[in-house]
Amino acid sequence: xxxxxxxxxxxxxxxxxxxxxINLFEILVITVFISAIWNKKSRHRLFSALRALPRSFTLxxxxxxxxxxxxxxxSPVLRSSLGILxxxxxxxxxxxxxxxxxxxxKVIHSLIMSGLVVALLGISQIDGFGRIQSIYDVPxxxxxxxxxxxxIAFWVGMQQKNRFYQLASLIMLITIIWTQSFGAVVxxxxxxxxxxxxxxxxxxxxLGRGLLARRREGEGRLGGIQYGLPLSALxxxxxxxxxxxxxxxxxxxxxLVSPLIHQNTSNSATVRLxxxxxxxxxxxxxxxxxxxxxxxxxxxxxxxxALFATQANEASEAKSYKLIPEFVFRDxxxxxxxxxxxxxxxxxxxxxxxxxxxxRRGGGRSATHQHATTLALISILIFGLFxxxxxxxxxxxxxxxxxxxxxxxxxxxx
Numbered sequence: 001x002x003x004x005x006x007x008x009x010x011x012x013x014x015x016x017x018x019x020x021x022i023n024l025f026e027i028l029v030i031t032v033f034i035s036a037i038w039n040k041k042s043r044h045r046l047f048s049a050l051r052a053l054p055r056s057f058t059l060x061x062x063x064x065x066x067x068x069x070x071x072x073x074x075s076p077v078l079r080s081s082l083g084i085l086x087x088x089x090x091x092x093x094x095x096x097x098x099x100x101x102x103x104x105x106k107v108i109h110s111l112i113m114s115g116l117v118v119a120l121l122g123i124s125q126i127d128g129f130g131r132i133q134s135i136y137d138v139p140x141x142x143x144x145x146x147x148x149x150x151x152i153a154f155w156v157g158m159q160q161k162n163r164f165y166q167l168a169s170l171i172m173l174i175t176i177i178w179t180q181s182f183g184a185v186v187x188x189x190x191x192x193x194x195x196x197x198x199x200x201x202x203x204x205x206x207l208g209r210g211l212l213a214r215r216r217e218g219e220g221r222l223g224g225i226q227y228g229l230p231l232s233a234l235x236x237x238x239x240x241x242x243x244x245x246x247x248x249x250x251x252x253x254x255x256l257v258s259p260l261i262h263q264n265t266s267n268s269a270t271v272r273l274x275x276x277x278x279x280x281x282x283x284x285x286x287x288x289x290x291x292x293x294x295x296x297x298x299x300x301x302x303x304x305x306a307l308f309a310t311q312a313n314e315a316s317e318a319k320s321y322k323l324i325p326e327f328v329f330r331d332x333x334x335x336x337x338x339x340x341x342x343x344x345x346x347x348x349x350x351x352x353x354x355x356x357x358x359x360r361r362g363g364g365r366s367a368t369h370q371h372a373t374t375l376a377l378i379s380i381l382i383f384g385l386f387x388x389x390x391x392x393x394x395x396x397x398x399x400x401x402x403x404x405x406x407x408x409x410x411x412x413x414x
Contacts, residue, residue, distance in 0.1 A: 067344055120171065150176060
């Protein structure tokens with residue numbers, strides 16, 4: 001079970017089994033799950049793990065699964081939606097349940113090792129300022145996988161002074177920077193701020209006079225409070241200055257701001273605006289059930305063609321911004337729109353509920369590893385405001401892994 005966490009990237013090894021498209025990671029998860037059910041001791045651990053889950057988490061998980069099944073049944077392309085139900089919902093949920101029974105520290109170590117290998121393969125592709133993608137098809141997919149794993153390695157490494165994890169997090173960070181993913185930078189910055197707030201202890205009002213007295217005497221600490229900007233915050237500030245400089249030298253900044261400078265110029269940012277706009281239009285047409293699992297691309301293409309036709313036939317423009325002839329997108333690049341369209345309003349609410357339960361439970365613990373997985377989960381949600389964070393084999397499995405570890409009781413297993 002522990003090894004499964006390190007084998008997430010094996011989903012890229014795809015083939016067919018009895019005419020059914022499948023990948024190596026799915027085969028491994030299904031095999032391990034069947035073996036666990038078959039073995040009496042492992043079966044007992046699985047049922048114990050289920051009983052140990054917070055009731056609210058179990059309820060939201062059942063609602064999420066139900067909404068995915070309903071969206072599949074109402075999908076206009078049943079075969080495609082069934083494949084997504086298998087690979088992005090059912091198998092990842094089974095994987096999360098298996099992880100919930102495993103040793104947390106060993107799972108995290110396995111995941112970090114996987115991230116390190118993927119990062120090193122990415123670093124081997126560095127050639128000047130070109131974007132790297134490692135084993136993935138695009139750089140953003142690499143950044144999406146590495147960003148949460150980086151936070152786990154960084155947090156555990158710094159809190160427990162683990163030099164190996166610190167080095168691994170540095171290698172992953174360099175790789176993330178070379179993907180030149182703006183969403184990754186925003187996710188790292190936002191999560192770093194939240195992580196910093198985890199470690200700050202604020203004074204109570206009763207300490208006010210003592211605080212002023214000690215400051216007048218020149219003392220720098222009181223009750224665990226460091227006056228002035230902490231060293232970690234200064235290091236983060238320096239890091240983001242270096243990232244900004246790198247993005248400027250690579251031309252990434254100029255690319256992102258080009259639509260503001262040159263009219264009729266489009267880039268990934270303006271395309272995202274169009275994706276979000278059409279995504280909202282599709283929600284307005286299908287507010288309850290969405291459009292079905294994995295049906296965004298054809299629905300988006302049909303809506304965009306309709307908008308082009310409207311714009312061509314009417315004297316006034318149909319939109320407040322120029323339509324961009326970009327048609328090939330599998331996801332609206334925003335997790336709120338994406339979940340609403342894929343699994344309907346019930347699926348969206350249940351996904352939000354699952355995240356709230358996991359973050360509250362993980363953030364409320366004192367364990368370093370649980371805080372690390374909670375921060376990783378937060379980084380995914382921040383990243384997901386600009387990109388696809390779930391509807392992909394490794395990302396859906398990674399999300400269920402993080403929620404499983406965040407909700408895991410301290411006494412079970414470790």
